[in-house]
Amino acid sequence: MPEGHSVHRIARQFDRNFVGRTMRASSPQGRFAEGAAILDGREAMSVQAVGKQMFLEAEGDIWLRVHLGLYGAWDFAGEILVDPTIASSNGRMGQTNQRGTTLDDDAVEDAILDDAGENSLASIGAPRRTRVHVRMSEQTKGLADEGTEWPPPVVGQVRLRLMTDLTAADLRGPTACVLQTPDEMLATIAKLGPDPLVGDPAHNEERFVRAVRKKQTVIALLLMDQAVVSGIGNVYRAEMLFRQRLNPHTPGRDVPEDVVRALWHDWVRLLAIGVETGQMMTMDDLTPTQYRAAMASRDDRHWVYHRAGLPCRVCGTEIALEEIGARKLYWCPRCQA
Numbered sequence: 352m353p354e355g356h357s358v359h360r361i362a363r364q365f366d367r368n369f370v371g372r373t374m375r376a377s378s379p380q381g382r383f384a385e386g387a388a389i390l391d392g393r394e395a396m397s398v399q400a401v402g403k404q405m406f407l408e409a410e411g412d413i414w415l416r417v418h419l420g421l422y423g424a425w426d427f428a429g430e431i432l433v434d435p436t437i438a439s440s441n442g443r444m445g446q447t448n449q450r451g452t453t454l455d456d457d458a459v460e461d462a463i464l465d466d467a468g469e470n471s472l473a474s475i476g477a478p479r480r481t482r483v484h485v486r487m488s489e490q491t492k493g494l495a496d497e498g499t500e501w502p503p504p505v506v507g508q509v510r511l512r513l514m515t516d517l518t519a520a521d522l523r524g525p526t527a528c529v530l531q532t533p534d535e536m537l538a539t540i541a542k543l544g545p546d547p548l549v550g551d552p553a554h555n556e557e558r559f560v561r562a563v564r565k566k567q568t569v570i571a572l573l574l575m576d577q578a579v580v581s582g583i584g585n586v587y588r589a590e591m592l593f594r595q596r597l598n599p600h601t602p603g604r605d606v607p608e609d610v611v612r613a614l615w616h617d618w619v620r621l622l623a624i625g626v627e628t629g630q631m632m633t634m635d636d637l638t639p640t641q642y643r644a645a646m647a648s649r650d651d652r653h654w655v656y657h658r659a660g661l662p663c664r665v666c667g668t669e670i671a672l673e674e675i676g677a678r679k680l681y682w683c684p685r686c687q688a
């Protein structure tokens with residue numbers, strides 16, 4: 352599922368390619384026909400990500416709120432300018448765990464591609480082929496492959512298609528896709544826990560510390576609670592708990608304050624890395640060879656995530672797997688005792 356770093360990357364993609372331009376909007380699937388009709392013909396004014404949600408402002412004080420949920424994704428096509436803060440990009444943003452599509456080799460340039468598609472061009476977009484040809488530098492534009500139809504044919508259940516003269520973005524499978532007034536949008540954001548990339552850093556940290564330390568709920572659930580902290584999903588949760596050697600079942604109020612603060616600072620750091628690389632890189636101090644391997648393969652870049660039954664990288668104990676909050680939690684019973 353898309354975690355916070357993906358949504359920030361998507362917002363940057365919209366900022367570069369849609370803001371300041373007039374949008375055509377449609378709902379090929381029909382489920383957002385009314386909203387699309389309202390957006391159609393308006394200029395995109397601004398965009399922001401908060402946690403796992405994106406808010407796109409259209410002229411006339413209209414906000415589009417999109418939450419990708421577990422299955423949502425955006426597919427970009429046509430010419431795409433890549434945000435200079437993003438080291439590598441892909442046509443399909445959001446879902447990151449699918450395989451199987453064919454693309455030009457030169458589209459990937461300096462990116463280290465991930466074999467599970469977290470950031471790659473070559474493994475994104477299954478079961479559809481993507482037509483996007485994205486270049487990595489800020490100066491060059493990604494160009495649709497020659498012979499590509501424009502506008503791109505609609506494939507599958509597209510809830511919302513936004514287009515400029517050059518770029519198309521198709522939204523499939525979101526949990527939420529609604530229009531909001533400015534007040535509604537602010538009310539939504541007010542309910543969300545702090546996001547390291549939004550607002551005042553010191554204030555964010557204090558909000559997180561307060562929210563965690565007043566709760567009896569176990570820390571493994573608190574980290575996934577979007578009212579406590581924004582953007583953390585299953586991968587970051589498991590990895591952050593391991594990085595602090597923290598038992599996932601510790602009630603929030605029993606986690607020492609310095610550890611809560613360390614968790615926050617770690618999230619600040621990991622999110623920045625995730626936005627920059629497109630990958631949930633959660634290991635430190637890797638040699639260049641290890642780093643390349645880790646960028647290329649999820650199996651080589653996590654401490655505990657997806658490693659059930661494998662020996663802990665630190666102590667050799669079998670990594671445990673349990674369900675908590677209906678999601679899988681991976682942890683080391685010894686390091687995190």
Ligand SMILES: [Zn+2]
Binds near residue numbers: 665685686687
């Ligand atoms: Zn261990």
